[in-house]
Amino acid sequence: MNAYVQRVIEETKAKNPDQPEFLQTVTEVLTSLENVIDQHPEYEKAALLERLVEPERQVMFRVAWTDDEGKPHVNRGYRIQFNGALGPYKGGLRFHPSVNLSILKFLGFEQVFKNSLTTLPIGGGKGGSDFDPHGKSDAEIMRFCQAFMTELQRHIGPNTDVPAGDIGVGGREIGYLFGQYRRVRDSWDNGVLTGKPLTYGGSLIRPEATGYGVLYYAEQVFAHEHDSIKGKTFALSGYGNVAWGAAKKIAELGGKAVTISGHNGYVYDPDGIVTEEKLNYLLEMRASRNANIKMYADKFGCEFHENEKPWGVKADVCIPCATQNEVTMEEAKKIVANGTKYYFEGANMPATNEAIAYMQENGVIVGPAKAVNAGGVAVSALEMSQNSERLSWTSEEVNAKLKQIMKSIHDNSAKCAAEYGLGYDLVKGANIAGFLKVADAMMSQGLF
Ligand code: NDP
Ligand code: 2IT
Numbered sequence: 165m166n167a168y169v170q171r172v173i174e175e176t177k178a179k180n181p182d183q184p185e186f187l188q189t190v191t192e193v194l195t196s197l198e199n200v201i202d203q204h205p206e207y208e209k210a211a212l213l214e215r216l217v218e219p220e221r222q223v224m225f226r227v228a229w230t231d232d233e234g235k236p237h238v239n240r241g242y243r244i245q246f247n248g249a250l251g252p253y254k255g256g257l258r259f260h261p262s263v264n265l266s267i268l269k270f271l272g273f274e275q276v277f278k279n280s281l282t283t284l285p286i287g288g289g290k291g292g293s294d295f296d297p298h299g300k301s302d303a304e305i306m307r308f309c310q311a312f313m314t315e316l317q318r319h320i321g322p323n324t325d326v327p328a329g330d331i332g333v334g335g336r337e338i339g340y341l342f343g344q345y346r347r348v349r350d351s352w353d354n355g356v357l358t359g360k361p362l363t364y365g366g367s368l369i370r371p372e373a374t375g376y377g378v379l380y381y382a383e384q385v386f387a388h389e390h391d392s393i394k395g396k397t398f399a400l401s402g403y404g405n406v407a408w409g410a411a412k413k414i415a416e417l418g419g420k421a422v423t424i425s426g427h428n429g430y431v432y433d434p435d436g437i438v439t440e441e442k443l444n445y446l447l448e449m450r451a452s453r454n455a456n457i458k459m460y461a462d463k464f465g466c467e468f469h470e471n472e473k474p475w476g477v478k479a480d481v482c483i484p485c486a487t488q489n490e491v492t493m494e495e496a497k498k499i500v501a502n503g504t505k506y507y508f509e510g511a512n513m514p515a516t517n518e519a520i521a522y523m524q525e526n527g528v529i530v531g532p533a534k535a536v537n538a539g540g541v542a543v544s545a546l547e548m549s550q551n552s553e554r555l556s557w558t559s560e561e562v563n564a565k566l567k568q569i570m571k572s573i574h575d576n577s578a579k580c581a582a583e584y585g586l587g588y589d590l591v592k593g594a595n596i597a598g599f600l601k602v603a604d605a606m607m608s609q610g611l612f
Contacts, residue, residue, distance in 0.1 A: 165198065166201050167250055168207075168208045168213065169194050169201055169213070172213040173191055173194055173195070175214070175407070176217045176497040178220055180269075182266065183265065183266035183269060185267050185269075185270040185489075185513070186265075186266045186269040186270045186273065187451040188270065188513065188516070188517060189270045190217050190316055191517060192517050192595075193273070193277065193595050194217075196260040196587075196592040196594060196595035197371045197599055199584040199596075200584060200596055200599065200600070201213075204293075204603075205257065206607070207603060207607075210607060210611065211433050211611075212603055212606060215606065216276075216603075217273070218246075219244050219245060219246045219269065219272060220245050220247060221244075221556070222241045222243075222244050222265070222269075223291075224240060224241070224242050224317050225240070225242075225315045225316075225399070226238060226240070226241070227240065227241045227308065227311045227312050228293070228311060229304075229307045229310075229311040230307060231304055232301055232304055234606055235247050239293045239294055239295040239308070240293060241291070241293045241312050241315060241316065242268050242291050243289050243316060243325065244269055244271075244273065244289055245287075245429065246272035246273060246287070246288045246290070247288050247602060248287035248324075249287060249602055249609060250263045250280055250285055250286060250381075250601065250602060250605055251279075251286040251288055252324055252325055252326050253324065253325040254269065254275070254287060254289060254325075254544065254557070255272060255275040255279070255289040255290040255327065255541065256292075256330030256427065257290075257292045257293075257327050257328070257330055258271070258290070258293075258331045258332060258333065259292055259295045259296070259308075259332035259337070260281055260292070260294070260331050261294055261295075261296040262487075263292045263293060263294045265296065267488065268291065268319035268555030269290075270290060270513060271290040271330075271351075272289055274512055274513065274534050275290055275541070276288030276598070276602060277595060277599060278533075278534040278538045278541060278598065279422075279536055279545075279601070280457075280598040280602045281534060281576065281594060281597055281598045282538050282541060282542040282545060282573070283569060283573075284545040285545075286326075286541070286544075286545050286548075289539050291316070291323055292330065293308075293392075294334055295312075297309055297332045297337075298454070300338060300453070305336065305337065305340065305481065307339045309340035309341045309344060310343075313340075313348070314344060314488075317345050320345075320356060321353055321356065322354040322355075322356055322551075323562075325424070326355050326356060326358060326544075327341075327358075328357060328358040328540075328541070328544050329359045331404070331487065332411065333359075334404075334450070335359065335361050335366075338358075338359045338361070339361055340357050341570055342355070342356065342357050342364075346418055346575040354548070354552050355547070355548075355551040356417075358370065358548060359371075359544065360547070365493055365547070365551045366547065367543055367544075367546055367556070367562055368556070368557070368562050369407065369559050369563050370540075370544065370562075371409070372409040372413075373409065373530050373539045373540045373542070373544075373562075374406045374510065374537050374539055374540030375405070375406050375408075375409020375410035375412065375413055375485070376410075376539060376563070377419060377511065377538060377542065377566055377570050378406070378413075378483060378510045378535065378537060378539065378557065378565060379393070379410060379535050380413075380570035380571070381536050381574055382536075382572045383532055384415075384571055385529055385531060385574065386506075388578070388588070389505075389529070390419050393419045394419065395418060395421075396480040397422050397436075397481070398419045398420065398421045398422065398481045398482070399423045399474050399475065399480075399481070399482045399483070399552075400423055400425075400485055400510075401424070401473065401474055401484045401486040401514075402424065402425060402484070402485035402487075402511065403424040403425065403426055403487055404485070404486075406485040406510045406511065406537065406540075407421075407446065407486070407510070408443065408447060409422070410485055411437045411438075411443060412443050414438075415436070415437070415443070418427070418466065418518060419481075420436025420437070421433075421437045421483075422436055422437075422477065423478060424457065424460065425434070425457060425473065426455075426457030426458075428456065428458070428471060429457060429458065429468055429470040429472055430467050430468075430469050430473060430474040430477075431457055431460050431467065431468055431469075432462060432466060432467040432469065432477060433466045434466075442460075445464075445472075448563055452467070457495060473490060473495060475499055476495075477502075478504075480504065480505065481504065481505075481506040482504055482508075482510065483508050483509075483510050484509060484510060484511045484514035485510035485511050486511050487512070487514070488513045488514060489513065489514070489515070489516055490514050490515075491514050491515035491516070491519050492515075492516050492518075493516065493518050493519055495515075495519065496515065496520075496522045496523050497522070499523060499528065500522065500523060500526040504528060505527070505528060505529060506529050506531070507529070507531070508530075509530075509532055509536050510533075511533065511537070512533050520591060522534035524589070530590065530591055531590055532591045532595075534592040534595075535573045535577050535590065536596050538573055539569065539570055541567070542566060542570075542587050543562060543565075543599070546547070546562055546565060573594070573597075574590070576593075577590050577593035577594040577596075578590065579597075580593045581593030581596065584596060
């Protein structure tokens with residue numbers, strides 16, 4: 165192993181002993197870069213990796229709000245401004261009870277490379293709160309968003325940091341967050357958040373972008389393998405924004421998604437989530453106060469597997485679209501044993517490093533999150549462009565740009581992997597391609 169890479173991984177572990185998710189992604193990214201670091205001694209002289217793993221700024225704050233009975237609650241809010249070398253910090257807000265510093269730092273670190281890959285001028289950041297939106301009323305969600313933004317607005321702006329959605333944060337939450345920003349700042353600020361509803365600056369195709377992007381990336385891989393999506397079965401996890409967009413595009417391209425899942429189990433629908441009624445029902449479920457995957461099984465008469473993950477179901481393609489570490493060695497073994505040939509990451513860091521290595525060693529083609537799910541943030545950056553120019557592109561225009569971006573992410577990852585002697589390794593290739601641009605910008609901007 166490269167000594168400099170090894171040293172920075174060890175130092176990062178020593179400095180962040182209680183942050184397993186962050187250490188997981190730092191290890192994965194830095195070990196992918198060994199061949200590059202071997203050839204570029206100037207990075208060590210400039211302490212580039214040490215700077216890369218330390219966020220430029222981390223904000224943590226109290227969020228106090230009242231429920232419908234008037235009872236006060238206190239949550240913790242965060243914004244990690246990880247790296248701004250390529251542009252304003254850009255990345256989502258996650259509202260989920262599991263949120264902590266380790267999870268947001270892993271997401272922020274991943275976002276730096278993902279945003280670099282998009283070809284667009286955006287730095288990387290992430291934020292959120294340990295607030296749980298499940299079971300909350302609309303008024304409670306609004307009060308929480310207002311309390312959260314009352315502090316967050318001090319740290320964001322169109323040239324500093326532009327948040328968006330992630331788990332638990334969709335169009336409704338973005339609306340309340342934007343409303344509070346505007347109320348406190350008395351300024352439109354080019355829309356400041358992305359993923360806004362269409363009537364005030366949102367971009368067409370942004371809701372679909374992450375899921376569509378996954379399939380546009382997949383199409384490039386299928387073309388490389390002289391294969392086609394038509395007639396293929398897909399196992400998906402999640403039933404939220406990303407799973408919905410992916411299922412919709414899969415149906416359009418002639419495949420079928422046969423599983424979706426939530427925190428309490430998965431549904432098997434052998435006919436596929438292919439009709440408009442089923443696809444629209446995903447949106448309805450996601451928006452309902454007591455959202456629960458079992459609702460789908462009940463409505464469409466499908467098998468519900470309580471407290472199980474979908475990875476035992478035989479499918480040609482697996483696309484995790486829920487959360488981190490849902491594919492461990494146990495699930496990777498099932499995926500390989502099922503003869504699955506393709507695994508694309510819609511969610512962020514859905515697999516452990518060992519699970520990825522095992523699947524790759526056994527011939528599964530792995531498309532990594534930072535490349536595969538970059539279509540969401542890419543269209544967010546297109547939303548920023550439209551807002552700053554005060555215009556809106558048609559859905560055809562946005563869709564064409566998204567397709568082009570996903571192709572360039574795939575091609576650039578494949579090219580970098582080949583250049584560094586790694587064959588068609590899209591995982592290492594994405595890390596290298598994302599890294600080279602950020603590294604160049606950091607070297608050029610001097611030491612800080
Ligand atoms: P949503 O909030 O719309 O949906 C989240 C989904 O994941 C739900 O189905 C939820 O099920 C499930 N889920 C969440 N937490 C857990 C958990 N701990 N265990 C099992 N299931 C869980 O989020 P998104 O669709 O936006 O995000 C899904 C993934 O995609 C995340 O990893 C996110 O970071 C990533 N992503 C999102 C982008 C976007 O544009 N939205 C862009 C790029 C990546 P339940 O309600 O039952 O908990
Ligand atoms: O993980 C992600 O890339 C997102 N949640 C989207 C971020 C964004 O700024 O659109």
